[in-house]
Amino acid sequence: MLFCDYRYGESAPQIQVRQAGGLHMRRNTVNKLSRRVTFLALSTFVAGSCLVLAPGAWAKGSAKAGKSTFDAKCAMCHAMNGSGNSPMGKSMRVPDLRSKAVQKQSDAEIAGLIENGKGMMPKYGSQLSKQEISDLVAYIRELGSKKK
Numbered sequence: 018m019l020f021c022d023y024r025y026g027e028s029a030p031q032i033q034v035r036q037a038g039g040l041h042m043r044r045n046t047v048n049k050l051s052r053r054v055t056f057l058a059l060s061t062f063v064a065g066s067c068l069v070l071a072p073g074a075w076a077k078g079s080a081k082a083g084k085s086t087f088d089a090k091c092a093m094c095h096a097m098n099g100s101g102n103s104p105m106g107k108s109m110r111v112p113d114l115r116s117k118a119v120q121k122q123s124d125a126e127i128a129g130l131i132e133n134g135k136g137m138m139p140k141y142g143s144q145l146s147k148q149e150i151s152d153l154v155a156y157i158r159e160l161g162s163k164k165k
Protein backbone atom coordinates (compact mmCIF):
# COMPACT_ATOMS: atom_id res chain seq x y z
CA MET A 18 0.00 0.00 0.00
CA LEU A 19 2.72 2.50 0.91
CA PHE A 20 4.29 1.58 -2.36
CA CYS A 21 1.14 2.80 -4.05
CA ASP A 22 1.40 6.19 -2.45
CA TYR A 23 -0.19 8.90 -4.56
CA ARG A 24 3.31 10.22 -5.20
CA TYR A 25 4.29 6.96 -6.84
CA GLY A 26 5.58 9.05 -9.73
CA GLU A 27 8.58 10.00 -7.62
CA SER A 28 9.68 6.43 -7.28
CA ALA A 29 10.12 5.96 -11.00
CA PRO A 30 13.49 7.76 -11.21
CA GLN A 31 14.68 5.78 -8.19
CA ILE A 32 13.97 2.54 -9.97
CA GLN A 33 16.01 3.81 -12.89
CA VAL A 34 18.94 4.74 -10.67
CA ARG A 35 18.95 1.45 -8.84
CA GLN A 36 18.91 -0.42 -12.11
CA ALA A 37 21.70 1.62 -13.60
CA GLY A 38 23.86 0.93 -10.53
CA GLY A 39 23.04 -2.75 -10.42
CA LEU A 40 24.03 -3.33 -14.03
CA HIS A 41 27.37 -1.59 -13.64
CA MET A 42 26.70 0.50 -16.72
CA ARG A 43 28.41 -1.13 -19.62
CA ARG A 44 28.11 1.70 -22.03
CA ASN A 45 26.84 0.08 -25.19
CA THR A 46 23.62 0.82 -26.93
CA VAL A 47 22.06 -2.60 -26.45
CA ASN A 48 22.52 -2.37 -22.74
CA LYS A 49 21.11 1.14 -22.60
CA LEU A 50 18.14 0.11 -24.66
CA SER A 51 17.32 -2.90 -22.59
CA ARG A 52 17.63 -0.83 -19.45
CA ARG A 53 15.19 1.62 -20.87
CA VAL A 54 12.76 -1.14 -21.78
CA THR A 55 12.99 -2.70 -18.32
CA PHE A 56 12.48 0.69 -16.75
CA LEU A 57 9.43 1.35 -18.87
CA ALA A 58 8.00 -2.06 -18.13
CA LEU A 59 8.60 -1.59 -14.42
CA SER A 60 6.94 1.83 -14.30
CA THR A 61 3.98 0.55 -16.25
CA PHE A 62 3.69 -2.35 -13.85
CA VAL A 63 3.88 -0.09 -10.79
CA ALA A 64 1.35 2.35 -12.17
CA GLY A 65 -0.90 -0.47 -13.31
CA SER A 66 -0.90 -2.37 -10.04
CA CYS A 67 -1.60 0.80 -8.08
CA LEU A 68 -4.63 1.50 -10.24
CA VAL A 69 -5.89 -2.06 -10.03
CA LEU A 70 -5.11 -2.86 -6.39
CA ALA A 71 -5.69 0.43 -4.68
CA PRO A 72 -8.17 2.76 -6.29
CA GLY A 73 -8.56 5.69 -3.93
CA ALA A 74 -4.97 5.43 -2.73
CA TRP A 75 -4.35 8.73 -4.46
CA ALA A 76 -6.13 10.69 -1.80
CA LYS A 77 -4.46 8.90 1.08
CA GLY A 78 -2.26 10.96 3.37
CA SER A 79 1.48 10.62 3.36
CA ALA A 80 2.93 10.23 6.84
CA LYS A 81 6.26 11.49 5.57
CA ALA A 82 4.78 14.77 4.36
CA GLY A 83 2.70 14.95 7.54
CA LYS A 84 5.81 14.78 9.70
CA SER A 85 7.27 18.01 8.38
CA THR A 86 4.01 19.90 8.93
CA PHE A 87 3.66 18.35 12.37
CA ASP A 88 7.19 19.25 13.43
CA ALA A 89 6.71 22.83 12.22
CA LYS A 90 3.17 23.57 13.45
CA CYS A 91 2.09 21.04 16.03
CA ALA A 92 5.14 19.78 17.92
CA MET A 93 5.40 22.87 20.15
CA CYS A 94 2.20 21.81 21.86
CA HIS A 95 2.05 18.11 21.08
CA ALA A 96 5.81 17.34 21.32
CA MET A 97 7.76 15.72 18.51
CA ASN A 98 6.52 12.26 19.42
CA GLY A 99 2.89 13.31 19.94
CA SER A 100 3.01 12.62 23.67
CA GLY A 101 2.17 16.22 24.59
CA ASN A 102 5.19 16.15 26.84
CA SER A 103 6.47 19.61 25.91
CA PRO A 104 6.37 22.63 28.26
CA MET A 105 3.46 24.11 26.25
CA GLY A 106 1.76 20.76 26.01
CA LYS A 107 1.99 20.16 29.72
CA SER A 108 0.63 23.59 30.60
CA MET A 109 -2.31 23.11 28.24
CA ARG A 110 -2.80 19.48 29.17
CA VAL A 111 -2.83 18.37 25.57
CA PRO A 112 -3.88 14.78 25.11
CA ASP A 113 -1.34 12.16 24.05
CA LEU A 114 -2.01 11.78 20.32
CA ARG A 115 -0.79 8.18 20.54
CA SER A 116 -3.40 7.29 23.16
CA LYS A 117 -6.34 5.03 22.51
CA ALA A 118 -8.76 7.90 23.10
CA VAL A 119 -7.32 9.73 20.12
CA GLN A 120 -6.41 6.76 17.94
CA LYS A 121 -9.84 5.13 18.20
CA GLN A 122 -11.36 8.05 16.30
CA SER A 123 -11.83 7.78 12.57
CA ASP A 124 -9.56 9.56 10.11
CA ALA A 125 -12.46 11.88 9.29
CA GLU A 126 -12.98 12.76 12.97
CA ILE A 127 -9.31 13.56 13.52
CA ALA A 128 -9.16 15.53 10.27
CA GLY A 129 -12.27 17.49 11.29
CA LEU A 130 -10.68 18.32 14.62
CA ILE A 131 -7.55 19.67 12.97
CA GLU A 132 -9.69 21.62 10.54
CA ASN A 133 -12.03 23.17 13.09
CA GLY A 134 -10.02 23.18 16.32
CA LYS A 135 -11.29 22.31 19.78
CA GLY A 136 -10.86 24.24 23.01
CA MET A 137 -7.26 25.48 23.13
CA MET A 138 -6.43 23.55 19.99
CA PRO A 139 -6.23 26.10 17.15
CA LYS A 140 -8.14 25.48 13.92
CA TYR A 141 -6.10 24.89 10.81
CA GLY A 142 -8.79 24.71 8.13
CA SER A 143 -7.77 28.03 6.56
CA GLN A 144 -4.01 27.42 6.82
CA LEU A 145 -3.67 23.86 5.64
CA SER A 146 -5.01 22.15 2.54
CA LYS A 147 -7.15 19.01 2.75
CA GLN A 148 -4.15 17.07 1.52
CA GLU A 149 -1.91 18.48 4.26
CA ILE A 150 -4.53 17.57 6.85
CA SER A 151 -4.76 14.00 5.47
CA ASP A 152 -0.97 13.83 5.65
CA LEU A 153 -1.12 14.89 9.32
CA VAL A 154 -3.71 12.22 10.08
CA ALA A 155 -1.45 9.61 8.45
CA TYR A 156 1.44 10.84 10.58
CA ILE A 157 -0.63 10.78 13.78
CA ARG A 158 -1.50 7.15 12.95
CA GLU A 159 2.19 6.42 12.52
CA LEU A 160 2.99 8.01 15.90
CA GLY A 161 0.25 5.88 17.43
CA SER A 162 1.65 2.69 15.97
CA LYS A 163 5.16 3.50 17.21
CA LYS A 164 4.19 3.81 20.85
CA LYS A 165 5.38 0.81 22.80
Ligand code: HEC
Pocket residue numbers: 086087090091092093094095105109110111112114118119122127130131135136137138139141153157
Ligand atom coordinates in the same frame (compact mmCIF):
# COMPACT_ATOMS: atom_id res chain seq x y z
C1 HEC B 1 -1.31 25.94 20.85
C2 HEC B 1 -1.10 24.53 21.10
C3 HEC B 1 -1.53 23.54 20.04
C4 HEC B 1 -1.08 23.46 18.74
C5 HEC B 1 -0.11 24.37 18.04
C6 HEC B 1 -1.73 22.30 18.18
N1 HEC B 1 -2.54 21.69 19.09
FE1 HEC B 1 -3.62 20.00 18.81
N2 HEC B 1 -4.43 20.21 20.66
C7 HEC B 1 -4.09 21.19 21.56
C8 HEC B 1 -4.96 21.06 22.74
C9 HEC B 1 -4.89 21.96 23.95
C10 HEC B 1 -5.77 19.95 22.48
C11 HEC B 1 -6.89 19.42 23.40
C12 HEC B 1 -8.17 20.03 22.99
C13 HEC B 1 -9.31 19.66 23.88
O1 HEC B 1 -9.60 18.47 23.97
O2 HEC B 1 -9.91 20.57 24.43
C14 HEC B 1 -5.42 19.44 21.19
C15 HEC B 1 -6.00 18.33 20.59
C16 HEC B 1 -5.61 17.77 19.40
C17 HEC B 1 -6.14 16.56 18.82
C18 HEC B 1 -7.24 15.65 19.28
C19 HEC B 1 -7.50 15.36 20.59
C20 HEC B 1 -8.82 14.67 20.80
O3 HEC B 1 -9.59 15.18 21.60
O4 HEC B 1 -9.06 13.63 20.19
C21 HEC B 1 -5.49 16.36 17.64
C22 HEC B 1 -5.70 15.19 16.67
C23 HEC B 1 -4.58 17.44 17.48
N3 HEC B 1 -4.67 18.28 18.56
C24 HEC B 1 -3.76 17.58 16.40
C25 HEC B 1 -2.97 18.72 16.17
C26 HEC B 1 -2.27 18.95 14.95
C27 HEC B 1 -2.21 17.99 13.78
C28 HEC B 1 -1.67 20.16 15.09
C29 HEC B 1 -0.80 20.90 14.06
C30 HEC B 1 -1.41 21.20 12.79
C31 HEC B 1 -1.99 20.67 16.39
N4 HEC B 1 -2.79 19.78 17.02
C32 HEC B 1 -1.52 21.87 16.89
C33 HEC B 1 -3.13 22.17 21.41
C34 HEC B 1 -2.45 22.43 20.24
